[in-house]
């Protein structure tokens with residue numbers, strides 16, 4: 242049997258983006274198939290997997306969800322086990338998330354609890370979003386695998402290993418992707434008056450977008466409009482006829498998302514008039530906020546407080562997005578941060594989570610799950 246460290250390193254080498262996690266799915270299936278199958282039912286969904294572990298005397302089903310996708314980032318860690326998929330990296334820790342889920346699955350399968358468990362290996366968390374369609378599929382095709390309560394964690398580079406952090410209620414923001422295409426007229430650099438320059442239009446729009454949060458959102462509310470990518474033009478002496486802005490919107494309040502989108506649409510219309518061009522907006526995929534079930538989260542933090550090896554923190558909400566919010570929309574549960582002590586943050590090409598988190602978190606999660614299965618107070 243492979244060590245969990247080996248599994249994490251193997252998975253780290255094969256990052257794949259949303260709904261293309263073919264090798265990842267095959268690797269996970271091989272590991273799952275190597276376990277005693279007596280209590281297991283394994284079903285594939287797209288590039289994801291659902292594993293049901295039958296309890297000894299089940300009255301409920303406890304869910305554990307992990308995301309499985311990587312990011313389109315060129316890794317710069319120089320680790321001996323760095324990504325073999327050029328241009329792709331597990332830069333958000335999903336390799337650690339999967340490994341912990343497999344470790345917990347091994348433990349629960351080896352020494353079952355009274356209740357049943359369902360492990361959801363979910364594709365496409367970074368986009369376009371696997372949680373919502375997976376939830377719908379479970380509801381319609383496999384309601385017997387729908388958990389009564391559900392848990393997930395996310396690595397947190399800023400905390401040391403052994404730290405868990407979460408909060409009752411809102412933890413992560415509402416999100417929407419944002420893609421804006423500006424189409425004008427390309428032409429010779431020496432004759433600007435015969436063109437409609439989309440580099441200038443995009444630059445102007447980019448700056449105007451920055452006024453939304455500062456001038457249209459109540460300062461006591463919170464929002465983010467980030468343009469992470471801006472492309473325009475072909476070569477230095479041709480005026481660009483096409484530019485594209487790619488970004489993301491984050492809001493703490495679901496209604497604030499509408500306010501931000503209304504302002505974006507107004508500024509795009511104004512850009513069309515000002516620069517005599519066509520501007521098209523595509524909101525891509527959006528995620529519902531992650532809102533933890535309050536009583537369960539208070540109990541979780543109490544459990545963590547009493548756990549010998551754990552530092553527990555009631556943290557602030559963050560502008561991160563997570564499609565786990567779609568599971569919590571219908572199923573009680575919570576998401577928590579787990580410290581991995583890296584000077585480089587999430588989505589950074591040098592992110593290097595401390596693998597000790599695996600040996601800490603599997604027993605922590607196992608004892609938490611066992612404590613829940615001994616109670617029927619939810």
Ligand SMILES: CC(=O)N[C@@H](CCC[C@H](N)C(=O)O)C(=O)O
Pocket residue numbers: 333366367368395416417418488489490526528560561562563587
């Ligand atoms: C935990 C994390 O980093 N999640 C991602 C989710 C991305 C959602 C979507 N693709 C977007 O960019 O809006 C995040 O960036 O917060």
